[in-house]
Amino acid sequence: MTRRGLRITSIFLIAILTGAASAQGVYPNKVIRIFTTEPGSNSDIASRMMAQGISPSLGQPVVIENRAGGIIAVETAAKSAPDGHTLLHYGSTVWLLPYMRDNVPWDPNRDFASICLTISSPNLLVVHPSLPVNSVKDFIALLKTKPNEFNYSLGSRGTSPHLAVELFKTMTGVQIVSVPYKGNIPGLNALLAGEVHMVFATAATGGPFVRAGKLRNLAVTSAEPSTLFPGIPTMAGSGLPGYESVSITGMFAPAKTTDAIIRRLNQELVRFLALADVKEKFISTGSEIVASTPQEFNARIKAEMTRMGKVIKDAGIRAD
Secondary structure: OOHHHHHHHHHHHHHHHHHHHHHHOOOOOOOEEEEEOOOOOHHHHHHHHHHHHHHHHHOOOEEEEEOOOHHHHHHHHHOOOOOOOEEEEEOOHHHHHHHHOOOOOOOOOOOEEEEEEEEEEEEEEEEOOOOOOOOHHHHHHHHHHOOOOOEEEEOOOOOHHHHHHHHHHHHHOOOOEEEEOOOHHHHHHHHHOOOOOEEEEEHHHHHHHHHOOOOEEEEEOOOOOOOOOOOOOEOHHHOOOOOOOEEEEEEEEEOOOOHHHHHHHHHHHHHHHOOHHHHHHHHHOOOEEOOOOHHHHHHHHHHHHHHHHHHHHHHOOOOO
16 A cells, blocks of 8 residues: 555544544533532532532533422433433432332432432431430430420421431430421421420531520431531430431432443542532531542442331331
């Protein structure tokens, strides 16, 4: 073959390879969308910070898409193309809602690939300051002395604060009356007003009132002491060994997303979440950074499904 022929052949092969690469795409090659909860929620705030943090290194815009109602957001993400351009940043709705509602349009084991457990937030066992207790042991003793004479506010059913109180009841055997409210915030307001005696509140909503002295925090629900509330004991360390009920949130991709894309996204998220100033920003919103591997996140989900799934079934919880 002549030199001219070789050159033409080389150009032809390069064109073919370039076209194939273009068709297949180099990840990422377009805007990345992250579906999450309602605007202003912890998951939404965290999603927006992470989007800004990973966009420059990925070389593509990362945008947040809020969806009204958990089912719509999770279902949309589950049915998206597994190309790494549609992600889901969400909490326990993904893996626990199927225990609380029939005909949920996704399967947490089948329809999602775990990328990273990003943040965690404990609940707080808070009581009205007028209650004559200063520890979890005191509180349990009081409840057992006077069964059904004390109450708690029940806000949104199936949420982390609700599961925390059900686990508390299961592990202690106390008899305490639930008073329903239209959401966790109205339930917390009821405690502030003295309408109920206690509630498990999220760190973000209950924390400010604890720091202001308007509510008494007896314990945090995380397995280990929380950096959000230094000096406050855990439930497990207050006479309930093994107690843990926290709100965790993580990043998912649709099932069948390649391992290479999962690794890339995990690396970018972990890199960003490790920055000191980022940790401080998350603490200010009531969240602690976890930044797990995909394998650790997947194992945590399976453990939560087994442990909290039993609590849900035993309590007969049905979601709002």
